[in-house]
Amino acid sequence: MLTGGNSPRYLVELTARFHSATVMLTGYQALQTTGRTIQNQVDKSDSSSKTRIQRWDYESSVSSFS
Incomplete structure (x- = not known):
């Protein structure tokens, strides 16, 4: 969540x-x-942003190996 400790x-x-x-x-x-804010930016990001944000669906990746 990027809210505690040193994160x-x-x-x-x-x-x-x-x-x-x-x-x-x-x-x-x-x-x-902060983690949710970053996660929500995935759908809003565009090519003009200098930050690249990607979503990787872990559950889909794991199920494809079953």
């Missing part, structure tokens, strides 16, 4: 230091958290 600081450092980085959100992202 908010790490996210700021990643965006400040690197041209590109991958942040994987695992599990449920609660409402009104």
Whole structure:
């Protein structure tokens, strides 16, 4: 959810230091958290944004190996 511990600081450092980085959100992202805000941007992102956001459906990937 990127709300506790060092995760908010790490996210700021990643965006400040690197041209590109991958942040994987695992599990449920609660409402009104940074993780949910990022997750909601997936559907709103466009090519003009300098940040690339992708969604990977873990459950679909796992079921394809069954």
